[in-house]
Amino acid sequence: MSLNFQKRSQSGWPDYMTGFVLVGGTSQRMGQPKASLLLDGEKMLHRQIRLLRTVARRVVVVGGPADYLDRFDAPVVPDEVPGRGPLAGIYTALLKSRTEFNIVLGCDLPFVNGRMLAFLAGRAMNSRGDVTVPCSRDGRPQPLCAVYRRRALYAVRTRLALGANKISGFFPMVHCNAIPWREVAGAGFTPSVFDNMNTPEEYEFARKRIETYVAASG
Numbered sequence: 001m002s003l004n005f006q007k008r009s010q011s012g013w014p015d016y017m018t019g020f021v022l023v024g025g026t027s028q029r030m031g032q033p034k035a036s037l038l039l040d041g042e043k044m045l046h047r048q049i050r051l052l053r054t055v056a057r058r059v060v061v062v063g064g065p066a067d068y069l070d071r072f073d074a075p076v077v078p079d080e081v082p083g084r085g086p087l088a089g090i091y092t093a094l095l096k097s098r099t100e101f102n103i104v105l106g107c108d109l110p111f112v113n114g115r116m117l118a119f120l121a122g123r124a125m126n127s128r129g130d131v132t133v134p135c136s137r138d139g140r141p142q143p144l145c146a147v148y149r150r151r152a153l154y155a156v157r158t159r160l161a162l163g164a165n166k167i168s169g170f171f172p173m174v175h176c177n178a179i180p181w182r183e184v185a186g187a188g189f190t191p192s193v194f195d196n197m198n199t200p201e202e203y204e205f206a207r208k209r210i211e212t213y214v215a216a217s218g
Helices: 005-009 044-052 086-096 114-125 150-161 167-173 181-186 200-217
Strands: 017-022 058-062 101-106 131-134 145-149 176-179
Touching (some): 086 167, 167 176
Parallel strands (some): 017 101
16 A cells, blocks of 8 residues: 555545554553653643544553543553553554554653654555554664554564563564664654653653743743
């Protein structure tokens, strides 16, 4: 399938893209649920749902309790395989999906924006990849900001059945469209776009950086 994603976006996002926010995990190092962290007055979960809705008509929250949601009308589904980390979250997303393309976003990525999601969605829809995943400046794939086709479900299920939890472990089993950093940077993104928050110190850094940016922009 080859589509002109940018032209289609002008008249509304296609129905074959679903957005999934992964909120599972114990957040032990953070000491509190990452989905409830506030950045510029907005909970991370609400922020990620809002961003995903710029590229997907339907957004689903995977792995969190229903009481996370108090502003956004988005269904919440539990992990199908509890305690197996983000790979199980992706498995749940593909299992519950009604669409061919599925954009997955972690709840601890404070610098991903709508432009990045549109970039990924466009690359995914115009490639034959089962997975479209960007790479950071150090060359590592970023699987919690990536697009998965539903047909990757079997490979993910196989890895889980083998007791493996590493997300990228199933990439060799499918057609993986890895976007090198030079192309990500060439599209105008900075290295911090994939920074995440695992500790209170990282959260404080992100909070101050975003508040400084908002103040400068205002």
